[in-house]
Amino acid sequence: MLSHHELATLMLLRDTGRHMEEFDPDVLALRHYELVEVRTQDRDGSTLQLTRRGRELLQRLHLDGGRLQ
Structure with missing residues (x-):
C-alpha cells in the first residue's frame, strides 16, 4: 500500500516537466x-x-489527469 506521500509523488511525476531526486525515499x-x-x-x-x-x-484511481466519464 502506498503512503499519501508516495501517492502525491506519483502524481507529481505524472507531469513530465517535474524534476525529482531519484534517491528521495518516496521515489x-x-x-x-x-x-x-x-x-x-x-x-x-x-x-x-x-x-x-x-x-x-x-x-484506476482516476488520477491520470483525464476527465471522468
Missing part, C-alpha cells in the same frame, strides 16, 4: 513497486518516468 519506494523508472540520458543525466504500472494505477 525509492515507487521504484521498488515498479511504478517509476530511471531513464538515463546522454548529456542531461537521468530522469524519472512513470512505468506502465504507474500510469495504470493512476488511471
Whole structure:
C-alpha cells in the first residue's frame, strides 16, 4: 500500500516537466513497486518516468489527469 506521500509523488511525476531526486525515499519506494523508472540520458543525466504500472494505477484511481466519464 502506498503512503499519501508516495501517492502525491506519483502524481507529481505524472507531469513530465517535474524534476525529482531519484534517491528521495518516496521515489525509492515507487521504484521498488515498479511504478517509476530511471531513464538515463546522454548529456542531461537521468530522469524519472512513470512505468506502465504507474500510469495504470493512476488511471484506476482516476488520477491520470483525464476527465471522468
